[in-house]
Amino acid sequence: MDSKRLSKISRLIQKELGEHFQRNARSFGGAIIAVTVVRVTPDLAQCRAYLSIFPPHLVQASFEAISEQTPLIRHALAQSTRHQLRRTPELEFFIDDSLDYAENIDRLLLP
DSSP: OOHHHHHHHHHHHHHHHHHHHTTTGGGGGGOOEEEEEEOOOTTSSEEEEEEEEGGGGGHHHHHHHHHHHHHHHOOOOHHHHTOOOOOOEEEEEEEEEEEHHHHHHHHHHHH
16 A cells, blocks of 8 residues: 555656656657656655557657656656655656557447
8 A cells, every 4th residue: 555655756756757748748759748657666766657658659759769868857857856855766667558458448349
């Protein structure tokens, strides 16, 4: 079970990452990137961020750009959360394909 502090930190990181992706959309291939879920380990060392990228044909290129710029993204996150967090966790990004999965199930179930 998440503690109140971990959930607050997760929400803070999700908000800051979302704003970063919105401000710097051009450097990620012009795709719309939404941060759907952020999970932080209890020791605040690791952070897993799940991203939803639109349009679908830009997913691979945008995700590669994000992977290459992970240290820069972490630095920007550290700058924006410097008064709330003492140490910025290491970032790991994953593609959130839950919407695609739900759409596929709907397509299979409905005639």
